[in-house]
Amino acid sequence: MLELKAVNSSFTQSVSIQAQVIKYLSQHRQLHARSLEAGGQLFGVVDPDSIIITCATGPYSKDDRGPRHYRSDAMSAQSEIKQQAKFGNVYLGEWHTHAEKVPRASGHDIDAMRRLMKSSNLATNGLLMVILGQGLDKGGISVYSYMDGKLLHWDIE
Template identity: 35%
Template sequence: MVDSELTFKDSNECLLVIMPSVVIRLLAHRQLYWNSKEAAGVLIGERRGPHLVIQDISEPGEGDIRSRFSVDRQGPHHQIAVDKAFAQSSGTLQYLGEWHTHPEDQPSPSAKDLSSWRRHLVDSEQMLLVIVGREEIWAAKKIADTIVPLNKI
């Protein structure tokens, strides 16, 4: 899974592509040990028509509140990463959504995740949601109030 991009699609054949360098960084935050804390960040990438390409992420850092079963992304470095990518790419790279880890092999969103995304992730554009588990990565799109899981291909 590390040496190539990770690709998902929705029922309309729209693609989500996670670049290999990002896959490596996401997998580095897996909760593999009993004392591993949840990690979180933002997804940064491009909108290519109906397709989305994740080219960068922010990672946990100072100000974030982390425990075994929860994470609160509070550090200002997440917004700084988005602003920097946007400026350096002349607006091509932008905020696409959020990622976090779960201490389970095949992750799925918790009720708390679903509630938080519906309450805080509000945009007219489709947004991405990624959960990194110990063995798999789960991905979905949030379109208005609907969360649509994506299929790995």
């Protein structure tokens, strides 16, 4: 899959996920019955027209992972966020996998974003959440934003 672009009518900016990021995430797709959820952090640049995801990190060795849940190790995530900032990469949000064809955010995912927003010192006023399903087509990726207590789904163009 090449670069992917997502839009939401409530936002003037679009979200682009660069091809190398899609490739990186795709390695962690849950294709087998015993696959564990994987995840990590998303980084990139923000310009007036778009939010561009240029880099993804994780999973980390100390993460809490199961077939149906994932939580990044907070220390590992923090040190990665610091590290990426040195390269000028802004922390944009989180990614994780789901063992389903068309991935949809769960109640647990929404809670996790709420907690994250409360505890984070962010350079942006919202966070992105990308969920990677089993499919390789564009239906296999879901893009969400979490802002002002609301989770919004973005359409892939």
